[in-house]
Structure formats: C-alpha cells, structure tokens
Amino acid sequence: MTKILLVEDQPTAAAYLAQGLREAGMTVDVATNGPDGLHRLLTEQYALAILDVMLPGLDGWTILATARLAASRTPVLFVTARDDVEDRVHGLELGADDYLVKPFAFSELLARVRVILRRGDALPGTPEPTRYQLADLTLDVAKHRAARGADRLDLTPKEFALLALLIKRPGEVQPRAVIADQVWDMNFDSDTNVIEVVIRRLRAKLDDPYPVKLLHTVRGVGYVLEVRA
Structure with missing residues (x-):
C-alpha cells in the first residue's frame, strides 16, 4: 500500500486530508511540526511527502533542503497559503515535485498526488481518451x-x-x-x-x-x- 507522509500543523486540515487519502487506499503518517516531519522523512520510507510551508519548529523549505542534502529522493508536494510566484519558484528550486496553493479542492490534491506517484508511467502529451x-x-x-x-x-x-x-x-x-x-x-x-x-x-x-x-x-x-x- 502506498505510504504518504503528511506534515501539517492545523489539526482540522490534517485530519481532513489524511482521511481522504486513506479512503483513496493510501497509508498516511501525520506529523504536526517541522522537526517531527523531518525526522520521519529521513528515517522512514515514503512514496510521497506532503509538506506545509509554515510549520512550528522548522518550515517546509528547511525540511526539504535538509532532506535533499541528506540524499533523500522522496518526492515532495508543497501545500501552502503562500501563493507568490517567488515562493513557488523557491520550492521547486529546492527540489519539490509540485506546489499547491491553499485553499484547494481535495480532488485536486488527490490528482496531484496520483500524477507524482505515476510520473513516468505515461507517455508525455498523451491525450485523455473520450x-x-x-x-x-x-x-x-x-x-x-x-x-x-x-x-x-x-x-x-x-x-x-x-x-x-x-x-x-x-x-x-x-x-x-x-x-x-x-x-x-x-x-x-x-x-x-x-x-x-x-x-x-x-x-x-x-x-x-x-x-x-x-x-x-x-x-x-x-x-x-x-x-x-
């Protein structure tokens, strides 16, 4: 079963997202602060990490930068209220695979997750069948x-x-x-x-x-x- 790390400090948002991902057939570990999220990311195997940017202890940027320095290749999807172009560019330059701005529909998050997990499986430019x-x-x-x-x-x-x-x-x-x-x-x-x-x-x-x-x-x-x- 696909194992996901969700690092989100807002309890309601964390519970909602974790529930939806579990209903989609995934295993979800939740960390509510930066240090715990980084520790899990570096010590456990995940198919994907979903990181908020603004977190207590360590922000999402630092978690990703530290993980990449430690040679972690776990794909990362940022979810954040910070929607400046500079923030998006910064996250992607750090090595994030995608960046989703709050508020967002759960279906969009799930679609982004599935795209990252399946990346490379489909030929680029393949149109969706009708x-x-x-x-x-x-x-x-x-x-x-x-x-x-x-x-x-x-x-x-x-x-x-x-x-x-x-x-x-x-x-x-x-x-x-x-x-x-x-x-x-x-x-x-x-x-x-x-x-x-x-x-x-x-x-x-x-x-x-x-x-x-x-x-x-x-x-x-x-x-x-x-x-x-």
Missing part, C-alpha cells in the same frame, strides 16, 4: 452517451458525470470526498446524502436490468466500478 469501456458498458464523453450492450442508458447530467468519474478509473475506489467535489463541487463535510441518492438511481439504470453488476459500494469508503467474479 471513449471508455468496461465489460458491455461503453461511455462516450464527447457524445455524452452511455450504453450497456445495445441498450442506451438514459442518464441525467449528474448521473453521467458520476459514471464518467468511475469508469475513468475502473477498479479504483473513489472516496466520497472526491465524488462530492468532482460531481457536485461541494466539500466532503457537506451533507453527502445526495451522493447515495444518485448512486441508487444510477445503479437502477446501470445494473438492475442486467445480470453482471458493475457498480459496487465499498462500505465506509466510497464506490468502485469493476467486474467481480
């Missing part, structure tokens, strides 16, 4: 059309957006935090009962009439589109 298929389900983003076999699915815009989100990452659980932000543009802390309602409606059209079920609930985490034996 047509997806899973078993007998096809979805054409450009034509806004979905079908199971020869049956066209009559989906509302939100149902289509939800299905598109899921089919782009088949077999990968999408946390409620990501679904809420990507499809409804609302925070995970908001009332997310609307997600469950639309999931039920989508399942009624997508799965109920067919023997092979594709949309599955991962209890307490989110939803996944996949073929199960």
Whole structure:
C-alpha cells in the first residue's frame, strides 16, 4: 500500500486530508511540526511527502533542503497559503515535485498526488481518451452517451458525470470526498446524502436490468466500478 507522509500543523486540515487519502487506499503518517516531519522523512520510507510551508519548529523549505542534502529522493508536494510566484519558484528550486496553493479542492490534491506517484508511467502529451469501456458498458464523453450492450442508458447530467468519474478509473475506489467535489463541487463535510441518492438511481439504470453488476459500494469508503467474479 502506498505510504504518504503528511506534515501539517492545523489539526482540522490534517485530519481532513489524511482521511481522504486513506479512503483513496493510501497509508498516511501525520506529523504536526517541522522537526517531527523531518525526522520521519529521513528515517522512514515514503512514496510521497506532503509538506506545509509554515510549520512550528522548522518550515517546509528547511525540511526539504535538509532532506535533499541528506540524499533523500522522496518526492515532495508543497501545500501552502503562500501563493507568490517567488515562493513557488523557491520550492521547486529546492527540489519539490509540485506546489499547491491553499485553499484547494481535495480532488485536486488527490490528482496531484496520483500524477507524482505515476510520473513516468505515461507517455508525455498523451491525450485523455473520450471513449471508455468496461465489460458491455461503453461511455462516450464527447457524445455524452452511455450504453450497456445495445441498450442506451438514459442518464441525467449528474448521473453521467458520476459514471464518467468511475469508469475513468475502473477498479479504483473513489472516496466520497472526491465524488462530492468532482460531481457536485461541494466539500466532503457537506451533507453527502445526495451522493447515495444518485448512486441508487444510477445503479437502477446501470445494473438492475442486467445480470453482471458493475457498480459496487465499498462500505465506509466510497464506490468502485469493476467486474467481480
């Protein structure tokens, strides 16, 4: 399982981000100050470190600079309220892999994390496909059309957006935090009962009439589109 280090001194933000990353299938260690963050970064193995800049004890710049001097090659994503161009350039020159300015949507953070973790796996400049298929389900983003076999699915815009989100990452659980932000543009802390309602409606059209079920609930985490034996 992918192991992430999160160094964030704001308890609410740290809990929110850690929860979302764990729901996305990652292991998360949280440090709430600079010295603890640096110690963990230098003594444990992580796939990625997410660092705030303004931290008690040691700031994020110092953590990264010290880690790089110690030959640590752990990828680093800065998350900070400091949005000056000079700050971004400084972070990247120190060896950061990306820089995300607060406030940001959790889905953007998760996308940045996944890009860093998968960097080098895809050919540069590869366009995102517009047509997806899973078993007998096809979805054409450009034509806004979905079908199971020869049956066209009559989906509302939100149902289509939800299905598109899921089919782009088949077999990968999408946390409620990501679904809420990507499809409804609302925070995970908001009332997310609307997600469950639309999931039920989508399942009624997508799965109920067919023997092979594709949309599955991962209890307490989110939803996944996949073929199960």
